[in-house]
Each structure stands twice: as C-alpha cells, then as structure tokens.
Amino acid sequence: MNSFSSQGISLLHIATSVFSNPPPTYTNTLTVNGINPLGTTTDRFFLVRTVGNDAQVQNGDQFDIYTAVDNGSGTLVLGTKINGSSTFATPNAYSNTAAGDSYIVLGMYNGPNYIMSLTGFSSENTEAEEDGGSGTFVVEQGGDLADGGDGELDLTEIQASDPDAGVICFVAGTPILTPTGSINVESLAPGDLVITRDNGPVCVRWVGRQHIRAGITSQHLMPVRLAAGCLGPNRPSQRIEVSPAHRLLFDDPCCQTILGCDAVLIPARQLVGQSGISTRPIGRDGIVYVHIMFDQHEIIWSAGLPSESFRPAAHSQRILDHNILSELDELFPNAPHGDALLQPFPAYRPTTRSHEAIALMRGRQGNGGSAHRAA
Numbered sequence: 001m002n003s004f005s006s007q008g009i010s011l012l013h014i015a016t017s018v019f020s021n022p023p024p025t026y027t028n029t030l031t032v033n034g035i036n037p038l039g040t041t042t043d044r045f046f047l048v049r050t051v052g053n054d055a056q057v058q059n060g061d062q063f064d065i066y067t068a069v070d071n072g073s074g075t076l077v078l079g080t081k082i083n084g085s086s087t088f089a090t091p092n093a094y095s096n097t098a099a100g101d102s103y104i105v106l107g108m109y110n111g112p113n114y115i116m117s118l119t120g121f122s123s124e125n126t127e128a129e130e131d132g133g134s135g136t137f138v139v140e141q142g143g144d145l146a147d148g149g150d151g152e153l154d155l156t157e158i159q160a161s162d163p164d165a166g167v168i169c170f171v172a173g174t175p176i177l178t179p180t181g182s183i184n185v186e187s188l189a190p191g192d193l194v195i196t197r198d199n200g201p202v203c204v205r206w207v208g209r210q211h212i213r214a215g216i217t218s219q220h221l222m223p224v225r226l227a228a229g230c231l232g233p234n235r236p237s238q239r240i241e242v243s244p245a246h247r248l249l250f251d252d253p254c255c256q257t258i259l260g261c262d263a264v265l266i267p268a269r270q271l272v273g274q275s276g277i278s279t280r281p282i283g284r285d286g287i288v289y290v291h292i293m294f295d296q297h298e299i300i301w302s303a304g305l306p307s308e309s310f311r312p313a314a315h316s317q318r319i320l321d322h323n324i325l326s327e328l329d330e331l332f333p334n335a336p337h338g339d340a341l342l343q344p345f346p347a348y349r350p351t352t353r354s355h356e357a358i359a360l361m362r363g364r365q366g367n368g369g370s371a372h373r374a375a
Helices: 155-159 254-259 322-331 354-367
Strands: 014-016 029-037 045-051 062-070 076-081 103-106 114-117 135-140 175-178 181-184 193-196 200-203 206-212 224-226 240-242 247-250 264-267 277-279 287-293 299-302 305-308
Touching: 175 193, 193 299, 254 354, 264 354
Parallel strands: none
Antiparallel strands: 014 029, 014 114, 029 135, 045 062, 062 076, 103 114, 175 181, 175 299, 193 200, 206 287, 224 240, 224 277, 247 264, 247 305, 299 305
C-alpha cells in the first residue's frame, strides 16, 4: 500500500455526500447536495492513499478513510475503515472544479462519495434543513484558486491541515544566541556555532526553511506572538514569534511540586491567553518558518527564552515538504522517518499537556516567579 496518511482530519474537513444519482450540477459553479459531516467535533480520521504516487492528487488516485483511535498510549492509529471500497479522485472533472487548493470532491464517478475541505464547511453547509435534507457544497468556477496557490490539491496541503500536528520552528527574524552575539535565525547556516543550555557552543547540523503561503487559516500554522517581558523580565527581551508547536523550557520550582520533575517543555500554543501571548493570522506575504537541528535535541536561547531545537519526530515530519525530508534523509541516512514515532532524537524533557501547562502557569504566578528560569 502506498500509505499517505493524514492524522487529525476533523468533521469540519470531511463530509459524506449522496450525489451518485443524480450527479453534481455544473454550469458556472459546482454544486453538491446532501452532505453530512462525519463524526463529532472531537473525532479524527486517517486519509490513506492506496493508488497514486504524485505530490499532487491526480485523476485516478484512490483513497480510503479510516477512523483514528487511540492505541492506549496517546498515539492515534488506524481504526475502522469507513468507505467499503476505495474512493476515486477526479480533480480535473467539471472543468477542474472537482478539486482546488483547499478541497476535493471524491467519488464523482466511482466509489463512495466524500468531500474534504481543508478550511472546513460553513454552518449552512452542514446543518440539516427543516425538511430533513442535508447541506450543500458550492464552489464557483475559478474559486478553487487560493491566494498564492496553484489551484491543485497537494498532499502537503492536506498534511498541513492536521490540527493536532505542528511545525517546530522559529519565525524568521528571531534572534538566536551565538558565541559572537545574537544572530537572526534565518542567517544561520550549517557549521555555525550556537550557544546551548547544557553543552555550550554546538555546531548547527542543518537549517531548513518552510514558507507557509497566505490564505492558510489552520490554527496550528498561525504563529504565536510573545511580547517582550511576557514571561518575566527580558523573557523575551523583544517581541518574537514561534510556531504553535514550538516548545519552551519551563524549570520554575513549581514544576517539581506540581509534576514531580525539574523541567518540562511547554508548546507555545498552550501559553496562548497568558498576558502578552497570542496568535496572529498569516499575512499577505505568508510566513517563513526556520528549523535548526543539531546532533541531538538541544535547548537554545531565543531573545532570552530557552527554546527547543528542531527534533524530527513523526508529528513534525507529517507537515514537512518533500524537499526538506529528502535533505534529512541524506544527512541522517540511518534515522527512520515516515511512521517512526519518536525518532531519531530522544526528547530533552517531557512535554506538558494543556491542563498541566495551565497548572504550571498558576503555580508560577503563585510563587511570584517568572515562567522560565535560566540554568
């Protein structure tokens, strides 16, 4: 099986439809009637491509849809297959309106019928009508072209819609501490030295860049903005932005009291709502995320905040583009990718869950301390 899978597609992203007889109508718009969202707001699904190899979804590609179930250790795995037979993709149908940068209509000519919209469905498209009918999905001809897009649905765009995953990186412009002073993250190159929390100056092994185009509305890709001093004096020393999944080291004394360990890593998204910490939309020029990787998972200093380096675990690999993954394969040929859960680096410290982060913030405030303490 050529298994491309995307974890975390929610009910607002996949809907069933009943358009085989009659088919969708098309004049200047594609209209599909009788759509109903799958599952509930907390359900997740796997989309598995069984036929097809191209980076873009092509005519003749086939997909299966599975429920995503917890295996008991917090990892989502394949559950029950929803569609009895594979569902065909025909993105070029109806004058190329059967798919676009943010959606696809599956099963127009063969197999069970589904619609996937990476930006979700509006409420009027998912709520049942008074007569018991279902919602309607409509796309205008030419409306499949997103700002900065090419009108084609790419696998990386599907992967990037995963609400449970995230990119672990800094936004371009973030200062990183080096032996010669602070340097903007995008100016670093392999071979440069960066100051780490535990090991002093360490050589950068790899730097990757990922441009997220304008028009992407997925919350897990919107940068988290941290105001100067929001986590204590000079922490950070200036306003910075990181990806929502980027983790910051927390080693306040309350960590030992509350969680029984000396330090943990807190994803930036779990701090949103604290004073001076918020998300912002991706602007018209998009946004550039920069990854820094060493020979092991390190803690480095970004404008005075102890922050993690890139760690290529499975959840981050799902949203990296093909070129970046190829670079990693060349640099680390023995490191398993794809379905590997936590490879190749062990994590520096455990990662908090949301309720733990909230408890730590309350404990820190109760102690009158700052959110992050230098070693």
